[in-house]
Amino acid sequence: MQIKNFIIDKTLKELTQHRTVVLPIACYETIINQNINGYIPLHWHDEFQFVLVMKGEAIFQMNEEKLTVQEGEGLFINSGCLHMARDKNQSGCTYICLNVAPRFVLSQELYTTFVTPYIQATNIPFLHLQPSELWGANILASILKINQLIKQHSPYYEIEISVLLSLIWKNLIMNGIDLEYEQAMLFKSDRMKQMLNWIHLHYAEKILLDDIARAGHLSRSECCRYFKRMLKITPLNYVNDYRIQKSLILLQQPESTVTNVAYQVGFNSTSYFIDRFRKSMNTTPFAYKKALL
Known part of the structure; x- marks a missing residue:
């Protein structure tokens, strides 16, 4: 069975269904x-x-x-x-x-x-x-x-x-690895998830770097370091990439238009949405939608 679009919640937690209660x-x-x-x-x-x-x-x-x-x-x-x-x-x-x-x-x-x-x-x-x-x-x-x-x-x-x-x-x-427990590592992971959670709740709204940093209780510069170190991307580029991900589902709806989808996922310019979509998906949203018909 190929899962083409596994479901995640707003914290990025995957919600893949187990087969049965007996076999989790x-x-x-x-x-x-x-x-x-x-x-x-x-x-x-x-x-x-x-x-x-x-x-x-x-x-x-x-x-x-x-x-x-x-x-x-x-x-x-x-x-x-x-x-x-x-x-x-x-x-x-x-x-x-x-x-x-x-x-x-x-x-x-x-x-x-x-x-x-x-x-x-x-x-x-x-x-x-x-x-x-x-x-x-x-x-x-x-x-x-x-x-x-x-x-x-x-x-x-x-x-x-x-x-x-x-x-x-x-x-x-039995492979012999020694276990280590660093509170700082757990803290860093939790902060990253807090910022991602905030983005996934508010991606359709106007988002500033200050907003993301505030969600993680960090300064702007430290917020950028977190994203670049852990995700190899800037916070605002992550926001745009996530918006593109969300647009893919909306574009599959027959009644949707590229302009409406752009605004639904948080872009305030159709042309900018098309440009970001092309860079991310190597095609335009028009072509992507047409291929689904």
């Missing part, structure tokens, strides 16, 4: 350039995310760090970590995405000892899973098997998946 996971195959944005936009979720790249390669960004993940490799992305992904070199990158509720990884009795410390650790927003390392190879093989089990829907597949998730977690915590 979401597992699907993603072709990055088939997403409505042409890439996987910035988001976060409470679930752990495991990724296995099946074809091509992609550049993933987790908080401030970027990493190229090639075919056969994967990622573990920790709970609450901001992340996004782009295809690299138009490779047609396809990957399996496995989101797992942390409390489903191990039993309740083992959760506090073996799971909670990893959620709270500030030095592991992600781990690069490589087939050349035994623990990484075991996790990647288990991701592939879980995806197959869900497709096959064989008897007792839920139990098999539960066993595989325990093996995944055992391999992950």
Whole structure:
């Protein structure tokens, strides 16, 4: 199942539905350039995310760090970590995405000892899973098997998946990484989410740099440093990019016009909206809308 436009709330938290209450996971195959944005936009979720790249390669960004993940490799992305992904070199990158509720990884009795410390650790927003390392190879093989089990829907597949998730977690915590806990890192991440939350609530309004800085309780200069360090973009450029993301959904409505959409998402000039859209999407909003008909 390809998810082309996964739903996020106003804080960028992903709202992907779990399959069932009994099996609190979401597992699907993603072709990055088939997403409505042409890439996987910035988001976060409470679930752990495991990724296995099946074809091509992609550049993933987790908080401030970027990493190229090639075919056969994967990622573990920790709970609450901001992340996004782009295809690299138009490779047609396809990957399996496995989101797992942390409390489903191990039993309740083992959760506090073996799971909670990893959620709270500030030095592991992600781990690069490589087939050349035994623990990484075991996790990647288990991701592939879980995806197959869900497709096959064989008897007792839920139990098999539960066993595989325990093996995944055992391999992950046996790799020997030392856990670190820095309050400053947590504080920085929370501030970033506060500013993003404010933007997503007010994107359709006039937004000034002062407004964004105030939402994060920062000065203008420190606000700019936060965005450039963590998202590699200026605050106001992020606002415009987010407005373009929101416009894609509106442009799909048959009765919408480019001018109306421009003003609905916060642009006060149709020509400026068209210019920003072209730079972001490599096409005009007119052409984008026409291609949908």
